[in-house]
Every structure is written in C-alpha cells, then in structure tokens.
Amino acid sequence: MEKAAEKIDLVWGAEEIAKVIGRSVRVTFHLLTTGAIPAKKVGGRWVIERNKLIAFFMEDAA
Known part of the structure; x- marks a missing residue:
C-alpha cells in the first residue's frame, strides 16, 4: 500500500514557484x-x- 505522502508533489522555493x-x-x-x-x-x-498552486490560479481565471 502506498503512503499518501509519496503522492504529494511539492514545489519548494520562490524560484521554482515562479x-x-x-x-x-x-x-x-x-x-x-x-x-x-x-x-x-x-x-x-x-x-x-x-x-494546489495550479488549482489556485485556475480558480482566478474562471
């Protein structure tokens, strides 16, 4: 069984978020x-x- 944490894709740092x-x-x-x-x-x-980052910007665009 997979752990939930293994499915989380985090973006670290302002540069990567940008x-x-x-x-x-x-x-x-x-x-x-x-x-x-x-x-x-x-x-x-x-x-x-x-x-969550992508969803946040998709909500603003709708």
Missing part, C-alpha cells in the same frame, strides 16, 4: 509575502503543493 506560474521571481516573492499565493514558509523556504 517557474510554475510563469512570473518573475520578484513578482512571485511579492505574491508570497503578501499572502496572495496560499503557500507556507518552512525552514525559511516557501513551499506549496503543485496541484
């Missing part, structure tokens, strides 16, 4: 620090589950 959403690192960092993107800071690095 690549996923197609924005500059500067804009992405601003969105992260203002809470516009529902990410969390863990050990000094931003992290968000890839599916």
